[in-house]
Amino acid sequence: MSSIQAHHSKLWFAGQYENWKLADFEVHEIMEAIEDIQRFQTERKESQWVGMINPALDSINQAIQLKNPALFKSCYTLLTNTCNQCHREVEFDFNMVKIPDHQPFSNQDFKVHESN
Ligand code: HEC
Numbered sequence: 001m002s003s004i005q006a007h008h009s010k011l012w013f014a015g016q017y018e019n020w021k022l023a024d025f026e027v028h029e030i031m032e033a034i035e036d037i038q039r040f041q042t043e044r045k046e047s048q049w050v051g052m053i054n055p056a057l058d059s060i061n062q063a064i065q066l067k068n069p070a071l072f073k074s075c076y077t078l079l080t081n082t083c084n085q086c087h088r089e090v091e092f093d094f095n096m097v098k099i100p101d102h103q104p105f106s107n108q109d110f111k112v113h114e115s116n
Pocket of ligand 1: 001002004005008030046047049050051052053079080082083084086087090092095097
């Protein structure tokens with residue numbers, strides 16, 4: 001979950017800078033982490049709930065492919081709400097996530113630096 005937390009935060013800033021390649025990378029990192037929970041942690045309580053996040057991940061992935069900042073924002077809110085929905089289901093509701101205020105790492109530049 002700590003890796004999901006980092007990718008969730010990075011995803012937001014990638015979207016804010018309209019760095020769609022980075023956003024695409026980050027959303028797929030979250031998808032992979034979710035798939036790993038589904039595949040390898042079947043005995044854990046949250047595994048039965050883990051599929052609930054997939055529609056929200058698909059939606060934000062679509063917003064990224066469309067390079068649509070407004071859609072990205074609304075999909076990010078939906079994604080974050082869905083994270084918290086699972087935390088409630090597994091009685092982990094003292095752990096709420098939100099849209100980040102600050103960049104997670106000061107040594108990462110979220111701006112687009114492509115020459116083309
Ligand atoms: C299928 C249910 C489920 C979904 C979906 C889910 N979580 Fe979690 N999350 C948990 C459980 C269970 C824990 C506590 C156990 C753990 O850390 O593995 C947790 C823990 C966390 C923690 C605390 C980690 C720590 O060590 O402080 C964070 C932060 C977090 N999740 C963020 C997220 C984010 C962001 C998303 C959405 C992108 C998300 N979670 C989606 C079930 C879920």
